Amino acid sequence: MPEIFNLLRCESLEPCEWNQSEWENVADPDLKPGLRSVRDPRYLLRPEAIESVFLMYRMTGKSEYQEMAWRMFQAIRKATETDLAFSAIQSVKVTDTVKDDSMESFWLSETLRYFFLIFSSPDLINLDEFVFNTEAHPLRRPVPFTDES
Incomplete structure (x- = not known):
């Protein structure tokens, strides 16, 4: 995983249903589904x-x-x-x-x-x-x- 990243938001404490259209509207399309953005793509062996x-x-x-x-x-x-x-x-x-x-x-x-x-x-x-x-x-x-x- 990247050092710093943001995920698609889930407003509930219960598991959220996957929303493909929301992800397509707010996320970087080069990322895997669920990831919204990556601010620091390094992997430091953490x-x-x-x-x-x-x-x-x-x-x-x-x-x-x-x-x-x-x-x-x-x-x-x-x-x-x-x-x-x-x-x-x-x-x-x-x-x-x-x-x-x-x-x-x-x-x-x-x-x-x-x-x-x-x-x-x-x-x-x-x-x-x-x-x-x-x-x-x-x-x-x-x-x-x-x-x-």
């Missing part, structure tokens, strides 16, 4: 998308999220892999990507960690016992203090 997929998988146990993660990983690899590492890209709007010769540390410390965890045994880092901080470091949840402790 973890937020795979983090969300990882959490959904762990909360539901549905293998469809692992399948989604694998497709995401393949797409990222195809667009960003170099001979030596992975690179941010200048625009997700073009098929022939231009690499930026930069790899943020969160690619290794967060993004790849979530890819690893989604294919690991759920008891490796049990979400009932651990929480992740904003840098994807697992922290053991404190045990509540009781009078019997």
Whole structure:
């Protein structure tokens, strides 16, 4: 996904029906349906998308999220892999990507960690016992203090 984008608005808290004519009237026609505009088309190897997929998988146990993660990983690899590492890209709007010769540390410390965890045994880092901080470091949840402790 691009760094900064706008989606077609849904006024309800319930799922909205797809409105093709509204999308055609307000969106950039070069974008995929649902995207209204892209203010920053770069992809910087951020973890937020795979983090969300990882959490959904762990909360539901549905293998469809692992399948989604694998497709995401393949797409990222195809667009960003170099001979030596992975690179941010200048625009997700073009098929022939231009690499930026930069790899943020969160690619290794967060993004790849979530890819690893989604294919690991759920008891490796049990979400009932651990929480992740904003840098994807697992922290053991404190045990509540009781009078019997």
